[in-house]
Amino acid sequence: MICSVIVTAYNQEATISQTLDSILEQKCNFPFEIIIGDDCSMDGTQTICLDYKKKYPEIIRLLFQEQNVGVAINFVLSVKEAKGKYIAICAADDFWHNKSKLQMQVDFMEKNAAFGLLYTDYNKLNAINGKIIKNFLKTSHLPIYEGAGLVKYFFNGQVPALTLTIIFHKDLFDKYVPSNDYIKYKFPIEDWPTWLILSKYTKIGYLSESTATYRFGHESMSIPTSYTKTIERFNREKTMYKYLCNMFPEEISFDENEYDQYVNSILLSLSYKKGDYKNAHKYGKQMIYNGSKNLKVDSSKYILSFYLLWLSLKIKSGLTNYKSKIGLSIILGLITIF
Secondary structure, three states: OOEEEEEEEOOOOOOHHHHHHHHHOOOOOOOEEEEEEEOOOOOOHHHHHHHHHHHOOOOEEEEEOOOOOOHHHHHHHHHHHOOOOEEEEOOOOOEEOOOOHHHHHHHHHHHOOOEEEEEEEEEEEEOOOOOEEOOHHHHHOOOOOOEOOOHHHHHOOOOOOOHHHOEEEHHHHHHHOOHHHHHHOOOOOOHHHHHHHHHHHOEEEEEEEEEEEEEEOOOOOOOOOOHHHHHHHHHHHHHHHHHHHHHOOOOOOOOHHHHHHHHHHHHHHHHHHHOOHHHHHHHHHHHHHOOOOOHHHHHOOOHHHHHHHHHHHHHHHOOHHHHHHHHHHHHHHHHHHO
16 A cells, blocks of 8 residues: 655645645655645746655655646646556645655554545644744634535635645545546635545545644645735636536536625735725725625725725734735825825
């Protein structure tokens, strides 16, 4: 029995060594392979991968895309190469802090054949200020979903099964996940639709021990910092949502207006992150027109209320180094009003 670990990478030269080291340090009584799927990185990521391949030729396999294909296609092409009975994943900006992660999860899967996917608690690392929240699910008192029939919960984003903690059966993926359609329809993300589909056909398990560390706060596929990239991503995601709803019409349905409001809320939050009143006013206005109302929406109506909320959000997040810029922006906003 072998386990395959998929490492998806794109321009992550600063973090991929820690990712690979954390996997190579796993204490297991079974062999495992590491498949690095690099999505045509333009920095030094591939050079680092080649160095690791030289050091660990029996463990590491490289899959370098000749052009950027996107995270979902990179993922499915990597999984197709996997030889393992089980598949585990760790993106090249995350890492496993628990050296028994693979052993613990494989032991569970071997003893509980009805479970085809298993996730765990995890730590959250703020990439900006270095602060760590340990055992995030336990600390946040979030509900834990286990068992069968979790399609609705996955679709509604209620199952916090972050990719870096998951392990699943390769044969279930091969049998039920339409990976070629991920490629055909250019799915923007790989993990959420995969877990949703698998949850239809197998039991989902959970271990309360924290095994992996998730970095957040930096730009990524799931946290873009560009309006254009955000809009492009969610246009493709809409196609993916409709596809999944057609797979399970008795359990989930697609509400286009609700989805568009969700996208506008993402864009509005991005406007606050950037301190961009013009776009905040634009997206807030669209949300008001469609019946949404909350503090960010209401504050986007006027420049003064926008900057006051922006300032409070920056202070709350602890980004005090922005204080002078914020103060200047507020002053300029007041000048504009008068």
